[in-house]
Amino acid sequence: MSEQQPYEPKIVAFLCKWCSSAGSDLAGVSRIQYPANATPITVPCSGSMSPMYILSAFNKGADGVLVSGCHIGDCHYMEGNFLARRKLHLVKELLQFIGVEENRFRMSWVSAAEGAKYAQVVKDFVEDLRPLGSQEKLKAQRT
Amino acid sequence: MSHNPPDNIYLPKLARIAHIKEEVAGERSIKTFRLEFVNGDGFDHQCGQCAMLSIFGRGESMISIASSPLIKEYKQFSIMRVGRVTSAFHDLSVGDTVGIRGPYGNSFPVDDWRGKNLIFIGGGCGLAPIWPVITTAVAQRANFKNITVFYGGRSPRDIMYRAELEKLRSSADVHLSVDKSEEGWNEFCGFVPSNVMDKAPPPDNAIAITCGPPIMIKFVLQNLQNLGFKDEQIYTTIENKMKCGIGKCGRCNVGKDYVCVKGPVYSWAQLKNLPQEY
Amino acid sequence: MTKKRTGVFVCHCGTNIAATVDVSRLAKEMAGEETVAFSRDYVYMCSDPGQNSVIEAIKENNLDSVVVTCCSPNLHEKTFRDNAARAGISGFTCEIANIREQCSWVHKNRDEATAKAIKISRSAVRRVARNQSLEPIAVPVTRRVMVIGGGIAGIQASLDIANAGLEVVLVEKLATIGGHMLQLSETFPTLDCSQCILSPKMVEVSRHPKITLMTYSEVQEVSGAVGNFRVKILQKPTYVDPEACKLCDECTVVCPVVVPNEHDLGLTSRRAIHIPFAQAIPASYTLDEDSCLGLNPIRCGKCKDVCEAGAINYDMLPKTVVEDVGAIVVATGFDLYPQEKILEYGAGNVEDVLDGLQFERLCSASGATKGHVLRPSDQKEPKDVVFIQCVGSRDPAQHCAYCSKICCMYTAKHARLYKHHVPDGRAYVFYIDIRSGGKGYEEFVQRAMEEDETVYLRGRVSKLYRKDGKVRVLGTDTLTGENVEIDADMVVLALAMQPSKGTEEAAKVLKIGRDKDGFLAEAHPKLKPVESVTGGIYLAGCAQGPKDIPETVSQASAAAAKVIGLLSSDTLNHAPTVARVRRSHCTGCEMCVTACPYKAIRLENGKAVVNEVLCEGCGSCSATCLRAAIEVKNVTQLQVFDMIEACLTV
Amino acid sequence: MINIQDIRDTARDLLAKGEVRAVIGWRAGSRGMPAEPVVITAPEQADELVWDPTCYHNLALHLVEDRKFLAHARKTAGAPIGIIAKGCDARAIVVLMQENYFKREDVYIIGVSCEGSGMIAEWKVARQLDGAVPTAAAFAGDEFAFATAAGEKRLPAREVMADRCLECRNPFPKEHNVALGEDKTGRALEAPFAALARFETRSEGERWEFWQRQFDRCIRCFACRSVCPMCYCEECVVDSINIAVAPETTAEEKANRIRWIERSAVKSENITYHMTRAIHLAGRCVDCGECERVCPVNIPLRLLNNKMEREARERFGYEPGASIGGPSLVASFRDDDPGAFIR
Amino acid sequence: MSMEKILDKARLNDWIAALAKGGDWEVHAPALEDGVWTYKPVGDAVRMDHPNTKQPPKGFSFPQREVFFSFEQIKGEAPRLTQVMPDPKRRAVFGVRPCDGRGAVRMDRVFADNVNDPYYQARRKNVAYVGLACNTPPAATCFCKSVGGSPVSTDGLDILLTDLGDRYHVAAVTETGKAMMAVAGSPLADAAAADRKQVKQVHGEAVAQPQRAVNNPEAAPAKLKASFNSPLWEELARACIGCGICTFLCPTCHCFDLNDEMTGTVPIKGNRVRTWDNCQFPDFTMHSSGHNPRENTAARLRQRVCHKFQYFHENFGMLQCTGCGRCVSECPVGIDIVAVVNKVAEHVA
């Protein structure tokens, strides 16, 4: 990537297998274009999101982390997203508390039917991350 | 690599895996690796010394050099799969390159043993550290009198260096044993110390060299003493966790001794004066 | 676990992937991965030669794991896992990297798309590097089925399944089965009498030895998983013993309470004690406790007094019944979009403006007017009737975005039925366009226009209001561009279909997903149209989306076939990707036990133990355990850790 | 005010009757002050016990240590173990029981109320005494009495009390077998979470500036974790080096340890460690403040845990250490948990 | 090698400035940050009224983390190693207390014993310690005198400063020290006889200050040796929580770990890194088999104390402990090395 090109935030997107991953598939089937910044990792359920994954992604240099699951009440595993909501609320609060920009961590509910929404979520996230520049606060210092 | 300042003892030399042999299968499997130095780098070693082997990205492990110092072309290591580094070793193939630094530690005073009877007593993975002594002694067969090897594993499948041990029979007395017998096993059945007691090698003009799990060593010692061996006639090696190999990282010490420098070879006469921290 | 020998197979998907992603570069990059022993690209990996090449490559190169980079795993994961199995390795060492839906189809820039495809693929390779070879777990199944909803969909499914020899429990919320079809008069495209074709089926249900019918009942709680569900059903009291009831109708005569009759959509009234309609199944009266004066002989007690059969029992209590079943069919149907929400057409407050079902009741021989079309306000025969299509449908701004699919047809039917009843009447239909796909459908609409001289006006009705005893309808004919003004005696709105209230409730209880319109979500829009996302739960009828009777019946039979297939053997394969406890790390804190939605974990001697049959592999436990002492096989934290790494490697 | 003889008598009695096999308490430190934790096993040792404003150690930790000690010695417990517990110690014991670390009947809790007072912060005392080094400290109503070379010095409790004690909501050990001292729950020397609230008025940039400076100093001695009764895990997730060795631990498991962070004490790794710990203590931390006290480089760790505690309280209506039977914070949920942050 | 000067306190900054400019020295001095005294690169004002720093200055030659070499390996190729040597920056550390100076002596012995540690040496040769004599009453935890030190000891220091109220007495200890004083120029004035007298007196008073003490330190090695199997250790260590503060903060603890830290996976890239490690951690000596030669806190406390007071003495003829008292004041549970040694000596025949 040459110098002139705009800064491209690196996003790790954790998608639940049933809703959000299917939602992103639908975005594909519908050919809705969105930025290529977010690399998806499919997890069984948003409830399987260990806070460690988020911390680890930042530690490995992610500029933003997205967690997306089924809407409340629609969890394929019934309650996973309820658990995720509570757990990740804490993670989000903590990140903000230590002074990491609020916009670096995002959570959304995207159903299997919401291809357009998934695309929009990624678009918005990328736009919100762009002004923040690359994430150095939590990134591992290994030199 | 050639620009390595020779004084950086932390920088490994590179060695290529020339040969891999599977010794023992199962949960704690053992493989024997033959390493050849690359870029003309290398070092000589003595019986009983060990080397730090590296897999870059996984870490380092101290491993006894299991080949005789007489062999210059390669160095041999028998590695049991127990954790991070050793598992990574088991994943390697011939042709892969690893790091090696050493040699570390003291050695068996093999030259002082000329004209004596040598009795080797090994268990499990503990054959590797004494194997260079055995092979060196056999190569210089004329220098020694009787050579006896006791070795045992949990079952016939846990016997390492099987083929080599068979070959050894032509120049030494080899007594194998297994803890639990299986069909087709017609040698001793029981623990190694019992086998030693059973064959009762005489202590006169003899040196006993033992290596194996701590519990085995404990009973071997007792039995040897019962057979009349003196403390100065018994040698063993101890393996404490090591990171640096040069007496600085602070974990392998037994009392004041850093095992990586003062050990790993000790006579029982020396060892019994050290605190029991191994 | 020794180092994997993974094969990577990069699919071009014709140009679907290859046009946007540099596939050969992708294959080369993957070859550079530590664990990859073989990597190639091919134009159609899922084609026969493509699949065979995978099998051959596995065998020839002694591969123990596979990554196929192609389309969504929803499409071909199974295909390639089967291939892996055919080549002699565990299907669970095969993973799909989705570089089509999640990459080539949504990005244009080739460099960016290629870079992203590499990350996605690399993360699959890293994951596979630690996948365990697993074999499915065999679970004994309960060879019984529950069908929820007793409309035509539920009836058809129940009969098909019962006829295949499996026991069925049919749960219906109302006092009778039959659903909406029971309210229809005649049905398109053949105009045969709805009840005439439905009633025999209802009777068959009631008599079928393999079917247990539970009306006036609702599913309250479902636990377990495919093959072994445990369902709790609440049976509301009808206060009438169906065995004893002689259907003499004495009770309704004495009952002092008069309330609108739902079956006739309020066009008629009924008593607190009533039979939903004459041929109700089960054939018995029901006392509606909400309108009854008090279920108390002191307050009223007239019906109890008059019932000679002694069938009435005020002390009847709700009953909770537990049923174990292996599969569930959800056929909870539709409701009409509420007229109150159509503000532009008076929100239900304009007299003589009816909805389609009310009109069906007007036409029905068993309906309010005994089959005479009379307008409700004055019971006179209407001479000018306006039918408005697409009311609430296809209106994303205000109402439903979707097309309700059947309104064109039933409006044509209504127009024709009206003309058959009132030959000198004038029928006008306002439409946006006519969707009459279906066998004999187009002809049916043509006949409405030609034979029955219905006036079809293309355009929307902008407004209607009551004027001089008539309903003034203002609209535009977009074909002529003229404004149209009709003073109608009666207006019939073809209201949109929406998922029934009961569908919403059932989805909640069963924890199955719904689509954005609230209809039950199918596992795949094309390939799994009758499966829900949850294993063992199937969908049928209008609960899944708007459809007419033939389509409803087909889907019901399809669901039945799936169920029969599922329960055709005594055991079921359960996915082996279940949670596993690392005993040395577990401290027995019980957090995972609390978190598991399937109650699949218990403590034994201070350590967590997973019931593999109950575990669905959701991973809630793993995310909750502080010590990562419990993890889902093949989605371990280490694997996710590696995948994160891969996603951030440029 | 609690009479130390009552504590000693209780302990002596329990030991003499054999009702407990040992009592965990405090005795005078080798320099007189501060007190140090002690495990006494004989009735006559009861006279060593002390109760003063330097008994800040959360003794629940030593229950954990005791269990590990027994496991190590391959012994079974037999009789219950006695423990002297302040309000926060008792809350920690409740959390441990909630997590089945031991059973209620295994522990005999001799509750001691901090009443209207609490533990001192040594640095505050040093500041107030201007260098004079006290050799003993004692409760004296609203004051603390210090023995110094220049004779007794009295200081108002509020001026030298540890922040955690000033903000303490329940200075009385609710869970106990026997309790000594008055229950002054609800006393409010300082508003709960006062320090946190003050901190939160800072901007995002200021917060980061603050924390990065703090974390940069961490030397990763892990004392904060070692001193925490809730960090009883055999192998901490952030430890890339520890090996949980149990007969079941396989070579595979050891080889596949996840290295969430590295051992290097650099900012990023330190932060990840502390974030992990804060998350892991959400709903479990009882605000005994020990991590903050022991940190050799004064990192205000309580702020992190307080933040989580307040979230739990305000958003999820959850109070750590309130009940033995209830579900853990992160293993449970309520339908109306806040979700506005989700898009 | 005597060179004595007098420095007006007000001109301390001038000297420091001269060092930075004329001698390429990066100057560090204790600063109070968030309530902790830490060595920091010198800013505007240097204050040297600190008690001892929380952490000893050992990090200047033995940092918590240092990279030894980096490696890179492309699949199928041999790894490439690149040695990383420390930045050759010269660092002058002001305000080092004598106990820590003596700590440096002990570290030097370890890292030169058997074979030289190239990384330690590379750093050490570029560090100069400008000590500050302790002439205020000692902290409650100080015991340097009983372990062979003194509040005015010059061991391991390059220069010793003595606070004379408004002036410092500056005495060179090593050639490096002399050179550093030489760059100072005018701020350093020659010491007058009265100054010398005053220093002598101040030193005398400092040494006379009462301290805690290890009783009979000469006997300690033998007593500890005899104590090895004493059950006393179990009792002494019962409260120890194995946190390791005592060793991380000790000026002479030098144990370390070697680890590979990854920086990339395509190709495999990373660094071999040395970090501090700690004999009080349970896994420190634990073998993969689970066997642990020092398997409980008792064995680990014994190791720490015996290392300081016996093993080191046997190997190098001096006690390793310098009496700084950090492990005493910072131990969360009050384990007190002085009390431990004394108790052991008392109970062991």
Ligand SMILES: Cc1cc2nc3c(=O)[nH]c(=O)nc-3n(C[C@H](O)[C@H](O)[C@H](O)COP(=O)(O)OP(=O)(O)OC[C@H]3O[C@@H](n4cnc5c(N)ncnc54)[C@H](O)[C@@H]3O)c2cc1C
């Ligand atoms: C002198 C000596 C000779 C040895 N000879 C052999 C041999 O010939 N064959 C063989 O298979 N093993 C030998 N060992 C043991 C071998 O070093 C360990 O099994 C190996 O280091 C384990 O590393 P790991 O990364 O696989 O295990 P992990 O458990 O993942 O390792 C963790 C770390 O602990 C260290 N470690 C763990 N156990 C030991 C141990 N027992 N000794 C030293 N370091 C340890 C390693 O440095 C490693 O980095 C020897 C050890 C010593 C001290």
Ligand SMILES: Cc1cc2nc3c(=O)[nH]c(=O)nc-3n(C[C@H](O)[C@H](O)[C@H](O)COP(=O)(O)OP(=O)(O)OC[C@H]3O[C@@H](n4cnc5c(N)ncnc54)[C@H](O)[C@@H]3O)c2cc1C
């Ligand atoms: C005005 C109109 C005219 C139509 N005319 C025709 C026509 O001429 N030809 C044609 O082919 N189609 C016609 N249709 C379509 C036809 O009505 C439907 O296709 C058909 O009724 C769908 O059947 P179903 O079983 O899916 O749903 P429904 O008939 O709605 O049945 C659902 C059943 O489930 C029950 N239920 C709901 N929730 C629960 C719950 N939670 N628990 C238990 N039970 C529950 C309900 O009480 C009901 O009995 C017409 C539709 C309308 C609106």
Ligand code: SF4
């Ligand atoms: S949450 Fe973890 S530690 Fe607790 S019981 Fe479950 S597996 Fe064990």
Ligand code: SF4
């Ligand atoms: S993965 Fe865990 S939480 Fe999910 S069903 Fe299985 S055991 Fe329960």
Ligand code: SF4
């Ligand atoms: S925060 Fe403090 S106590 Fe915790 S590891 Fe860091 S320095 Fe040690």
Ligand code: SF4
């Ligand atoms: S930080 Fe978490 S994993 Fe580590 S010891 Fe504490 S609770 Fe256990």
Ligand code: SF4
């Ligand atoms: S002695 Fe004290 S400081 Fe050292 S490890 Fe034990 S508790 Fe920690």
Ligand code: SF4
């Ligand atoms: S052992 Fe303790 S007193 Fe001695 S030098 Fe180390 S930290 Fe200081």
